[in-house]
Amino acid sequence: MAQVNTSIIPAERIQQCILFIRGEKVMLDRDLARLYGVETRILNQSVKRNKDRFPADFVFRLSKAEKAEVVTICDHLSGLKYSPVLPRAFTEHGAIMAANTLNSPRAVKISVYVVRAFVKLREMLSTHRQLALKLAELERKLEKHDGQIVALIDAIRQLMAPPPEPPRRRIGFAAEMEADSNESRMSSSVSRRRSRKRG
Secondary structure: OOOOOOOOOOHHHHHHOEEEEOOEEEEEHHHHHHHHOOOHHHHHHHHHHOHHHOOOOOEEEOOHHHHHHHHHHOHHHHHHHHOOOOOEEEOHHHHHHHHHHHOOHHHHHHHHHHHHHHHHHHHHHHHHHHHHHHHHHHHHHHHHHHHHHHHHHHHHHHHHOOOOOOOOOOOOHHHHHHHHHHHHHHHHHHHHHHHHHHO
């Protein structure tokens, strides 16, 4: 059996061929056929001949709207724009089954890399999902403790603020004011006595 050179197909290229359609990670027949080293029509003929091996969760046809969206988003699929045929989308299990039905050394060898690409993508999505959940949890905690944090900061600021100074008594001026007030009291009592004598 001839050794298949897979070094010409980097893992990143395989991962770029994986699309999200109908909530599933899939590869289109065109990309899968290219990776497996066969024409797209050969791959699709193999699927037709083995219909019982390709249930709906293994492979499905794109709708016209899905095809148009894929052509718009993916530059390497722009050639599909003028094709009247609706492409097939293979899930991870469908991609493995396609390699088995083709039964070529290259398809079998490359299918291992295709599966690894699906697994890697699944791990990445899981990591991102976990990170998103942790961020949401942290956000909730901050919202919950926001009022407490603000109150704590206010309390710390109050402790840091210098105490208010007591009012100062003016030196020397108070005695003059006291003398003036005594003088006014005396003069008012004298005027009251005079008014009584007249009466």
